Structure formats: structure tokens, C-alpha cells
Amino acid sequence: xxxxxxxxxxxxxxxxxxxxxxxxxxxxxxxxxxxRRLVKDDxxxxxxxxxxxxxxxxxxxxxxxxxxxxxxxxxxxxxxxSAAGAPMQLPFGPKMVAPVIxxxxxxxxxxxxxxxxxxxxDWWCQGYSEPNAGSDLASLRTRAxxxxxxxxxxxxxxxxxxxxxxxxxxxxxxxSSEGRQQAGISFLLIDMKSPGITVxxxxxxxGEHEINEVWLEDVKVPVQNLVGEENKGWTYxxxxxxxxxxxxxRVGRSKAALKRLxxxxxxxxxxxxxxxxxQRFRDRVALVELELMALEVTNLRVLLDDRKGRAPxxxxxxxxxxxxxIEQMLTELTMQALGPYALPSTSEPRIGNEGNHPSGAFxxxxxxxxxxxCRKVSIYGGSNEIQRNIIAQMILGL
Amino acid sequence: MNFDYTEEQRALRDSLQRFxxxxxxxxxxxxxxxxxxxxxxxxxxxxAELGLLALTVPEDCGGIGGNAVDTMxxxxxxxxxxxxxxxxxCAVLATTLVSTAGTNEQKQSLLxxxxxxxLLLAAALCEPxxxxxxxxxxxxxxxxxxxxxxxxxxxxxxxxxSADKFIVSARTGxxxxxxxxxxxxxxxxxxxxxxVRAYRMHDGTHAADITLRSVEVGHxxxxxxxxxxxxxxxxxxxxxxxxxxxxxxxxxxxLNDATLDYMKTRKQFGQPIGRFQAxxxxxVDMVVATEQARSMTILATVKAGASDPTExxxxxxxxxxxxxxxARTVGQTAVQLHGGMGxxxxxxxxxxxxxxxxxxxxxxxxxxxxxRFSKALLAA
Numbered sequence: 001x002x003x004x005x006x007x008x009x010x011x012x013x014x015x016x017x018x019x020x021x022x023x024x025x026x027x028x029x030x031x032x033x034x035x036r037r038l039v040k041d042d043x044x045x046x047x048x049x050x051x052x053x054x055x056x057x058x059x060x061x062x063x064x065x066x067x068x069x070x071x072x073x074x075x076x077x078x079x080x081x082s083a084a085g086a087p088m089q090l091p092f093g094p095k096m097v098a099p100v101i102x103x104x105x106x107x108x109x110x111x112x113x114x115x116x117x118x119x120x121x122d123w124w125c126q127g128y129s130e131p132n133a134g135s136d137l138a139s140l141r142t143r144a145x146x147x148x149x150x151x152x153x154x155x156x157x158x159x160x161x162x163x164x165x166x167x168x169x170x171x172x173x174x175x176s177s178e179g180r181q182q183a184g185i186s187f188l189l190i191d192m193k194s195p196g197i198t199v200x201x202x203x204x205x206x207g208e209h210e211i212n213e214v215w216l217e218d219v220k221v222p223v224q225n226l227v228g229e230e231n232k233g234w235t236y237x238x239x240x241x242x243x244x245x246x247x248x249x250r251v252g253r254s255k256a257a258l259k260r261l262x263x264x265x266x267x268x269x270x271x272x273x274x275x276x277x278x279q280r281f282r283d284r285v286a287l288v289e290l291e292l293m294a295l296e297v298t299n300l301r302v303l304l305d306d307r308k309g310r311a312p313x314x315x316x317x318x319x320x321x322x323x324x325x326i327e328q329m330l331t332e333l334t335m336q337a338l339g340p341y342a343l344p345s346t347s348e349p350r351i352g353n354e355g356n357h358p359s360g361a362f363x364x365x366x367x368x369x370x371x372x373x374c375r376k377v378s379i380y381g382g383s384n385e386i387q388r389n390i391i392a393q394m395i396l397g398l
Numbered sequence: 399m400n401f402d403y404t405e406e407q408r409a410l411r412d413s414l415q416r417f418x419x420x421x422x423x424x425x426x427x428x429x430x431x432x433x434x435x436x437x438x439x440x441x442x443x444x445x446a447e448l449g450l451l452a453l454t455v456p457e458d459c460g461g462i463g464g465n466a467v468d469t470m471x472x473x474x475x476x477x478x479x480x481x482x483x484x485x486x487x488c489a490v491l492a493t494t495l496v497s498t499a500g501t502n503e504q505k506q507s508l509l510x511x512x513x514x515x516x517l518l519l520a521a522a523l524c525e526p527x528x529x530x531x532x533x534x535x536x537x538x539x540x541x542x543x544x545x546x547x548x549x550x551x552x553x554x555x556x557x558x559x560s561a562d563k564f565i566v567s568a569r570t571g572x573x574x575x576x577x578x579x580x581x582x583x584x585x586x587x588x589x590x591x592x593x594v595r596a597y598r599m600h601d602g603t604h605a606a607d608i609t610l611r612s613v614e615v616g617h618x619x620x621x622x623x624x625x626x627x628x629x630x631x632x633x634x635x636x637x638x639x640x641x642x643x644x645x646x647x648x649x650x651x652x653l654n655d656a657t658l659d660y661m662k663t664r665k666q667f668g669q670p671i672g673r674f675q676a677x678x679x680x681x682v683d684m685v686v687a688t689e690q691a692r693s694m695t696i697l698a699t700v701k702a703g704a705s706d707p708t709e710x711x712x713x714x715x716x717x718x719x720x721x722x723x724x725a726r727t728v729g730q731t732a733v734q735l736h737g738g739m740g741x742x743x744x745x746x747x748x749x750x751x752x753x754x755x756x757x758x759x760x761x762x763x764x765x766x767x768x769x770r771f772s773k774a775l776l777a778a
Binding site for chain 1: 733
């Protein structure tokens with residue numbers, strides 16, 4: 001048992017830190033560090049910088065242009081990126097569809113799609129959920145009817161993150177209604193420019209446009225875009241869920257958020273003293289810090305344990321539950337730290353902000369919006385209720 | 399002892415309820431928010447017609463002379479209807495401040511137009527650096543030949559953007575945090591030196607931060623007795639806290655109804671999700687929390703006028719603490735049980751959640767009031 005980083009790992013961290021410091025655009029870092037929303041261009045700029053350095057897909061095997069970093073290196077990279085305010089890498093292309101294409105796709109698909117994912121030329125979105133298939137994903141109804149050289153796809157996808165930015169969608173569709181629901185699902189790659197696709201924005205409670213509904217009306221998808229075998233899509237989807245969840249706990253992000261919270265708590269004044277001296281508040285910060293300390297180690301334990309034998313996945317449910325709860329608590333405490341200034345939604349300087357607001361315009365900005373937006377993290381990616389079911393069934397055998 | 403409402407109270411609640419259902423639908427409200435309006439004159443006029451603006455005004459000042467229970471019923475409706483207009487700020491807090499602190503002349507001059515809807519008053523009691531404290535006042539009012547000169551900053555003035563007059567707490571004497579030496583002064587909107595910076599809040603309502611730079615007002619602007627305003631402020635804020643708790647209970651009740659309906663109709667895995675025990679228990683917890691919060695609100699309401707300030711503090715701060723915690727539980731659970739639908743703007747659930755979140759940080763958050771309630775234990 002050894003929790004120390006090796007010399008090589010320390011040197012690796014130094015290399016990563018140096019690269020980020022020299023190359024991460026200031027304006028992007030500032031947005032991320034102050035909890036502000038990013039636009040597509042912010043993600044693209046950083047992605048291109050990484051790609052040019054050969055770090056476009058750090059978790060991919062070398063044969064596809066990845067760095068083949070081990071879990072500890074990936075963890076160090078995520079921590080350094082989060083600390084410096086680098087945008088999180090959107091998982092849909094590089095971490096979700098790419099492993100499926102690598103493992104179950106054919107050579108033509110790998111040659112066509114993978115280079116464009118790693119370079120950032122193609123943006124991907126995930127066509128899974130439907131209005132009537134949320135937690136019960138297997139009951140999905142979007143149909144794909146085989147007709148000669150293509151599938152004819154009809155249906156509706158929901159909660160599709162960044163579909164309005166995406167070039168491609170990986171889509172779970174129903175190709176058979178016989179037998180078990182799971183046994184009739186296929187994995188299709190769909191060009192978002194296909195005729196018959198309509199993307200409708202769904203605005204969240206904080207006013208942000210992140211997710212969409214995607215309507216598919218007689219969309220023709222070439223059979224070449226079927227990944228693996230027809231009716232085996234559920235297997236590929238499960239593989240995807242358990243695979244490479246290095247950052248499902250979002251430890252790096254939460255460490256940066258905790259640091260931001262502490263800064264705010266030192267600057268805010270309550271009863272004439274810095275808020276951090278208020279024991280009631282400070283204890284809550286201390287407790288969430290403890291949770292995060294524990295999660296950091298649990299995360300590493302899960303990532304480094306390859307001896308379990310069964311399909312990877314159920315342990316990631318622990319990471320998702322704790323990670324999301326910690327993330328939410330951090331946003332809540334940050335909002336609470338502002339006291340009454342949690343109420344205004346504008347980022348215009350408030351009266352106290354003419355240079356003098358305790359938190360400053362930047363750190364305090366967006367705190368409530370982030371709290372509101374973050375209510376989704378215990379719901380998306382498999383709600384925390386479903387995650388508990390997974391642990392109960394797959395780890396505990398209940 | 400009974401917990402019944404009078405016939406008049408039920409009639410008032412029912413007519414307000416009807417008005418909100420017809421004229422203040424969810425879609426109409428979203429349109430109001432989109433338009434950026436902070437205040438709708440027609441709605442305010444209708445509140446005046448219903449007698450709502452006269453509720454907290456004494457009969458001899460052109461009001462109805464209602465009691466805190468009347469206000470509680472009204473506020474529950476305002477909560478359920480997610481009404482954006484500054485009823486609490488103008489028709490509860492500000493009017494109570496005037497009737498508590500003002501001279502007879504001032505009451506006769508200010509309260510009748512307020513009750514009729516023609517005058518909007520907003521209380522400016524807190525400051526940017528002092529969070530919720532009502533006694534940490536650094537805004538100063540210097541005596542001049544013609545009256546007073548006021549300088550300072552006031553924060554989160556509810557109803558500020560649409561106010562005709564501000565009631566500003568300022569220090570006319572005493573040390574920085576002393577209870578003595580705080581006065582209330584009326585400042586007309588548009589007075590030279592007064593800067594009103596309005597902003598929207600996350601729930602669609604509006605507030606303002608105001609700066610006073612050597613604002614000159616006459617002698618008559620002093621509300622009541624110089625230096626003795628703090629007890630009046632605390633009494634008025636206490637009434638407002640009870641009202642705010644009632645608004646929260648109205649929202650929580652509506653959230654429970656909406657969530658229960660969703661659990662019965664939303665099907666996954668071949669059955670309504672309300673069949674899953676894990677979710678049933680969470681739903682039950684929401685209902686239990688709401689009933690407890692309702693009880694605390696009733697307590698605060700009947701004690702809001704108590705003459706002993708220590709007793710009042712116990713019930714007002716106690717209620718705000720408790721109801722704040724219940725609001726958190728009910729709000730967060732309602733969103734979670736709605737799944738993705740709980741976080742979209744299209745559905746009312748997220749709007750209820752946002753308003754509850756704002757209420758939790760208004761007139762003192764849970765920490766602030768728990769601190770006050772808890773410190774009272776030391777005295778025992």
C-alpha cells in the first residue's frame with residue numbers, strides 16, 4: 001500500500017502543469033474559475049491546443065492517436081486541468097462513442113470517425129433518452145426500419161446535451177420488438193445534417209441552453225453507420241457506461257470549486273468578521289472537504305483496481321453518487337456564502353461592488369445560477385436513485 | 399383554542415385564489431418575466447380592489463385593520479401563484495413600519511394612498527457589508543437647518559425599483575452597532591443624490607441597491623422619534639418574516655401536489671413511479687416537513703404582534719429557521735422526484751424551487767436566524 005506519487009508521476013505532473021500554464025488561454029481560465037458558462041468556441045480552442053500537442057485523447061490507445069496514459073496519469077492530468085481552469089473535455093466524442101467504435105466498430109468506421117473526434121472536427125451528442133424512456137432507457141421507442149441500404153429512423157430523443165452544436169449523434173434505436181426490450185436495440189451513428197432532423201432547445205431553470213429535443217422524421221441512415229451487430233446495441237451501451245469513467249467523480253472540478261468557496265468565505269464579512277470564522281458555516285465547509293478527501297481516494301481505488309473479474313461499472317455508481325452530492329453541496333455553500341447577494345441574477349456590479357464588495361464581482365458572479373444548474377447532476381447520467389439500484393443489485397446482490 | 403378561519407378570511411382567500419387562477423396563470427407569469435417588467439399596475443390595482451393593500455393598514459388610516467392571520471392566508475396564495483408583485487415588501491413590511499413608527503400625521507398622510515394602491519413604499523433596512531443585520535447601520539443622517547442629510551448605501555431593497563418613497567434606516571447617533579441611535583427617514587424617489595440601481599432576481603422579482611450621496615430631506619421626513627427606530631424595525635420585520643414563511647408554505651403545498659401528481663402519472667419500468675417505495679418515502683418526507691412548517695408559520699403568525707421582543711424573536715427567528723430548512727428539503731426533493739422535468743424552465747416546478755431558494759435568503763437566511771434563536775438558549 002503506497003499513496004505516494006512516484007518520481008515519474010511527479011515529473012509527469014510538472015510537465016502537465018507547465019504545459020497548461022503556457023498554453024491555456026487566460027480568458028477561458030477566467031470563465032471556468034469564476035463558474036461562468038462557456039461557449040462552443042471555448043471548448044474548441046482548448047481541444048485544438050491539446051490536439052496539436054498530441055494530447056487530444058489522453059485515454060485512447062496509441063494506435064488511434066491517444067497517449068495511453070494509465071489511470072494515475074489521467075487522474076493527475078484531470079486534477080491539473082481543473083486547478084488551472086481548463087474546460088472539461090466533453091465526453092460524448094472521445095469518451096463515449098469512440099471506445100464503442102474502437103471495440104465494436106469496423107475498420108472503415110474507425111478510420112472515418114476517430115481522427116475527426118480527436119481533432120475536434122466532429123462534435124458528438126448522445127441520442128439515448130426519450131420523453132418516455134428516462135430511467136427506463138430500455139423501453140425506448142425510436143424506430144429504425146431496415147430498407148435496402150439504409151435504416152429509416154423515426155422518433156424523438158430528449159435531454160440531448162449540445163445537440164445544437166453537434167455534427168454527429170450516436171443513437172440507440174429499436175430494430176426489433178420481439179423478445180426482451182434490451183434485445184431489440186441497435187447502435188447507430190447519425191449525421192446531424194441528415195434531412196428529417198429537427199433540434200429544439202430546452203431551456204433549463206437557470207436560463208441556459210444546453211439540452212435539446214431531437215426529432216427524427218424519416219431520417220435515412222446508411223447501414224454502414226450501424227456499429228457492430230443489429231440488436232446488440234444494449235451491450236455496447238452498457239459497455240460504454242462502465243468504461244473509462246475516470247472523471248465521473250469529478251474530483252478535480254470539486255477541488256477547484258472548494259478552493260473558490262474558501263476564498264469567498266475568507267472575503268465575505270458576517271457579524272463584522274470573515275465568514276470563515278463563523279463556526280456554523282465553516283463546519284459545513286469542513287464536512288464537504290472531508291467527503292471530498294475520502295472520494296479522492298475511493299476514486300483512485302476504483303480506477304486502480306482491475307482485479308474484480310466482473311464487468312466494470314457498478315463501483316462507478318459509488319463515484320457518481322458521492323461526486324454529484326459533493327458537487328451540489330459545494331454550489332449550495334458558495335451561494336449561501338453570499339448571504340443576501342445570492343438573490344440578484346445580474347452580473348452588473350452591485351452597489352457594494354464598486355471595488356468594495358467582499359467577494360468581488362468575479363467570484364460571487366453566477367453562484368446562484370450554478371447552484372440551480374447543478375440540481376441536474378443528481379438526475380443526469382443515471383439518476384442517483386438508479387445508481388443506488390445498481391449498487392444494490394450488482395454489488396450487494398439484493 | 400381552534401385553528402379555524404373566519405368566513406371573511408375564507409372569502410378573501412377564495413377571491414384572491416380565483417383572481418390568480420384566472421389572471422396570473424403560469425404562462426402569463428412567464429410572459430411578464432420575459433417582458434422584464436418589475437411591476438404590473440393593473441395587477442396592483444386589482445389587489446387594491448380586493449382590499450389586499452388595506453389589510454395591514456389600521457381602520458382609522460383608511461385600511462381594513464386586518465390581522466396577521468389574514469396576511470398569512472393572502473401570502474399562501476401569493477406563494478402558490480408565484481406572484482411577482484412586491485406585496486410583501488410594500489403592503490406588509492413598509493406599511494407596518496409606518497403604522498408602528500410613524501406619528502399620527504404621518505400615518506394619515508402615507509397609509510391611505512398606500513391602501514388604495516396609489517403610493518408604493520419600500521423599506522431600505524440592510525446594507526451591503528452587513529448581510530442581514532438590522533442594527534449594523536453605517537448610513538448616516540446628519541441634522542441640518544432644514545432637516546437631514548443622508549449618506550450611505552442600502553442593499554437588496556425589496557420593491558425598490560417601483561417605489562415612490564423609500565423608508566431608509568440611518569444612524570442619527572450611537573456607536574456603529576448600537577441599538578440606540580437608529581432612525582427612519584422617508585426619501586422620495588428621484589431626490590437629488592439618490593441613486594437606485596435596480597436588478598432582477600433569480601425568481602423573476604426585482605430589487606434594488608440604493609446609494610445616498612448627501613441626500614437632503616426635510617424635518618417631516620423623520621418617521622416618528624429620532625434614534626428610537628430599531629424596536630419598530632424589528633417588529634415590522636417580524637411581521638414580514640411570518641408573512642414570508644406563509645408564502646413558503648403556500649409554495650411547498652403546491653410543490654407537494656405537483657410532485658404527487660407526477661408520481662402517480664409518470665410511468666417507467668411499466669408502472670407509475672409512485673409505486674417505488676424509495677420514492678414514496680421521499681414524498682412522505684416532503685409532506686411531513688410541510689405540515690411542520692405550516693405549524694411553525696401559524697405560531698409565528700399569532701406571535702408576530704407579541705409585545706415582548708424576546709418572545710417575538712424566538713418565534714420569528716425560530717419559524718424562519720425551521721421553514722427555511724423545510725423549504726430546502728421540499729424544494730430539492732421535488733426537483734429530484736421530477737427527474738429531468740424538475741430542472742426545465744417550461745415546467746412550474748423549477749420556478750417554485752427558485753422562489754423558495756430566494757425566500758431562504760430573504761430577511762435573514764437559516765444560519766442568521768438559527769444563530770439568533772440558538773443564542774436565546776444562553777439566556778435561559
